[in-house]
Amino acid sequence: MSQVSAEYKVPVSALVLVHTSDLQVLIMERADKAGFWQSVTGSLERLPSGELERPIDAALREVKEETGLDAADYKLVDWHCSHVYEIYPHWRFRYAPGVAENTEHIFGLELPAPVAVQLAPREHVAYEWVDWREAAKRVFSWTNVEALRKLGERNNLTL
Known part of the structure; x- marks a missing residue:
């Protein structure tokens, strides 16, 4: 990966499907x-050492x-899959010039039941717990839909 200035977002991210066993x-x-x-989604950050x-x-x-949740208290699983997607033009200013794609790594976080979360107000204004199929209808990114499809498949279900 080429050097990216600390002032720009890194075009590599994590997407976490927070879900219950049902x-x-x-x-x-x-x-x-x-x-x-x-x-839940966000870009990788540079460490003080300069590494990602x-x-x-x-x-x-x-x-x-x-969300205010400590994922270490639950079951966070790396699904060992990722998607490459085109960054929406209206968000490209956040990235170094010429960067147009992001690689998103997919994780699942299983909770025993829905819980109240504490949203970061600069990032989100509302939350809901919905059935995974309903979530797939409501999320805006195709990678989020794909992750939800994989959640179903991991449970022998289809969209």
Whole structure:
């Protein structure tokens, strides 16, 4: 990967499907785009050493930042899959010039039951726990839909 300035977002991220064993999924509405619902997601950060944090560490950090939950208290699983997607043009200013794609690593975080979460108000304005199929209808990114499809498949279900 080429050097990326600390002022730009790293075009590598983690997406975490927070769900229950009966496949209720946490979705959150973005603060900067009304009506845009998503799972927990966020870019990897540069460590003080200049190296990138690992995707699993980004997943742990983002769950805490976006929901107030400590993923270490539950079952966080690296699904060992990722998607490459085109960054929406209206968000490209966050990345180094010429960066147009992001690689998103997928994780699942299973909770025993839906819980109240503490949203990061600069990132999200509302949350809901919904059936995984309903979540797939509501999230805005195709990678989030694909992750939800994989959640179903992991449970021998289809969308």
